[in-house]
């Protein structure tokens with residue numbers, strides 16, 4: 001096994017190292033593994049053993065159980081029966097233990113945390129013993145990525161959701177490779193890679209195997225499995241159908257083992273176009289189309305024709321196709337069926353009869369909250385609608401027909417789409433698009449991740465749709481597939497169509513030649529725009545803007561009324577700003593991990609209420625009891641919110657609404673009306689200030705800066721963001737969501753308690769409603785400060801600035817000559833503008 005030192009990455013194989021004898025014995029042993037999901041038996045008594053240095057192909061139809069088996073091996077799933085052993089360590093549903101034992105997995109759908117940077121994703125995804133110091137992570141990540149590509153176009157500071165599917169996959173791959181794993185599981189690794197990168201992958205995999213890594217290689221590309229693997233295991237319906245030496249099998253035999261019968265032909269026969277279609281206007285005429293990534297591209301698709309778009313990824317073909325589907329702006333002329341058409345947006349494109357199947361199934365293809373049936377019908381729903389009404393009977397009938405035709409393996413049509421295997425999800429997306437009887441079908445990687453049997457069915461359907469008079473534009477990184485299915489293939493390079501191949505000339509070789517001969521580009525354009533976007537995208541980008549707004553507002557208010565910048569007024573704004581800042585920081589902590597806390601305001605009220613009974617100058621014992629009760633109350637509330645939200649899994653908003661009501665009631669029982677004077681010595685201590693700067697603001701700044709450091713410089717801080725960013729991916733990486741929630745809720749309650757204590761300095765009495773206004777303003781300040789309501793990102797220093805700004809907006813209105821009603825209007829305006837600005841800055845261009 002490669003030596004992977006802390007903070008280092010695996011050295012690329014040298015001729016010396018590759019000649020070392022690999023360690024003996026099985027590095028991966030899966031014995032008698034069974035796993036069911038309800039009525040679906042995903043695995044039944046499967047045994048798979050991979051010795052050191054072996055590359056083991058794992059093949060089978062969609063839904064055969066390959067990914068489930070790998071999930072058991074990697075600790076993501078607990079088997080119902082059987083055992084998984086990685087390099088001598090038994091693994092049972094513990095991803096961290098599997099990783100520590102030397103297992104690395106490259107999943108079909110990369111488990112990346114979208115709001116975190118590439119460097120953070122790499123850092124959190126490797127075993128603890130290999131992690132560098134957090135502040136060295138960017139340089140370390142560069143080395144990790146460099147192990148895959150010596151000129152990586154991925155900046156470790158980019159957020160994962162800014163990467164395209166191929167780049168995301170490369171990050172997942174780099175994460176696995178830099179661990180120098182004892183066992184490497186590759187689940188359909190070539191689906192996201194360009195042809196030349198597949199060769200590189202093979203090289204890397206062979207080097208790892210030569211050093212003793214046991215590799216499991218899952219793929220539907222039988223030719224690749226034959227090329228790379230030493231032995232091959234076939235799974236069918238969750239059962240191991242046998243393990244053989246790969247060299248003993250040819251492609252046809254492997255296919256036969258996979259589908260249980262021989263496949264007549266992978267590609268359908270290309271019938272000549274129906275005579276009736278000849279002479280009809282072209283389905284698509286695109287003239288001189290230009291947009292981001294392509295220019296001057298012209299293409300015609302005749303009725304009955306399947307046209308392919310080939311080219312090295314990043315040469316404009318995907319963007320050209322998206323522009324035709326109305327998903328990207330472009331100039332030029334588009335005609336559909338002989339008439340000028342506007343495809344300026346997807347609604348117009350769909351109305352014009354264009355159906356688009358995206359390459360990125362997870363981001364744009366499936367509707368994860370809907371069932372299999374709903375996902376099928378949502379694309380082809382027009383076929384089941386009469387006068388705008390959808391007939392449930394027809395919908396059921398049509399969706400069942402499509403599920404049957406593509407042999408979609410699902411427990412029931414009403415199961416959630418996310419319970420389907422990756423390839424079955426792709427079949428649903430394709431089946432739905434084809435059912436919509438489009439005039440022009442644009443399919444980007446239509447057979448991605450689909451098994452050989454269903455691939456053949458998809459190809460047949462593409463030809464059938466065309467034969468019926470539609471036009472098909474197909475994009476694929478597999479030139480063999482383009483040659484097999486298309487009548488004509490256009491090759492794109494540097495955003496332009498540089499060649500067209502048709503008829504007898506059309507073959508995998510001619511396409512590959514044309515692609516390689518064309519000078520290509522890899523989308524490095526718009527680097528400046530990307531740099532600017534990265535600046536905007538930075539979590540701390542809000543801070544200078546908010547500070548500038550604070551100064552501008554102060555100057556304007558001072559110009560309107562020269563008493564505005566009076567020391568007392570400054571002190572008041574900063575004092576109130578500090579209270580809101582601490583409350584909003586607590587709110588931000590919870591929001592960042594994907595929760596919500598409505599109990600902050602009422603908990604703030606409780607502090608002065610408790611203080612009004614105990615902190616009244618009645619002696620040391622009373623003081624001690626008062627402070628102890630305040631701390632205890634915050635801890636109990638924090639723990640309660642955590643139990644309800646993270647353990648009992650109640651909706652966090654509803655759970656904390658319950659706590660809010662309860663706390664309100666307790667405060668009102670203790671003090672039905674404001675009363676009870678808190679001792680002056682306590683108030684004086686809280687209200688202490690340095691010139692116009694209150695001590696509370698200094699405390700708020702220390703809290704914000706401390707949490708900011710914690711968030712950016714510690715693994716716990718990053719883990720909290722990871723949970724908010726994508727709970728499922730965080731779970732896969734072995735990050736405990738419960739622990740992150742506990743930190744967030746306890747932290748939030750403690751900060752609410754601190755804000756309540758600060759409130760004592762302002763009101764000096766036990767007011768049971770004093771904190772009420774902070775329920776919503778704490779959320780507003782957190783959002784204006786840049787914390788995403790969806791979790792995963794934001795800046796605590798931004799929250800501090802936003803709190804001061806919001807208080808300043810409220811206090812400046814009389815100085816600006818506005819009536820008190822304007823206070824709320826201005827706060828609402830600032831919040832809405834901030835939300836719009838953040839969502840624009842964080843919007844990702846579709847890829």
Ligand SMILES: Nc1ncnc2c1ncn2[C@@H]1O[C@H](COP(=O)(O)OP(=O)(O)OP(=O)(O)O)[C@@H](O)[C@H]1O
Nearest residue numbers: 037042062063064065066067068419420421422423
């Ligand atoms: N979380 C889940 N809930 C319900 N069913 C599931 C779940 N995960 C997998 N399954 C089912 O288990 C079976 C095996 O799925 P698995 O993802 O292992 O197949 P696969 O061989 O990897 O397929 P593909 O080649 O399409 O990726 C499928 O029928 C799938 O629908």
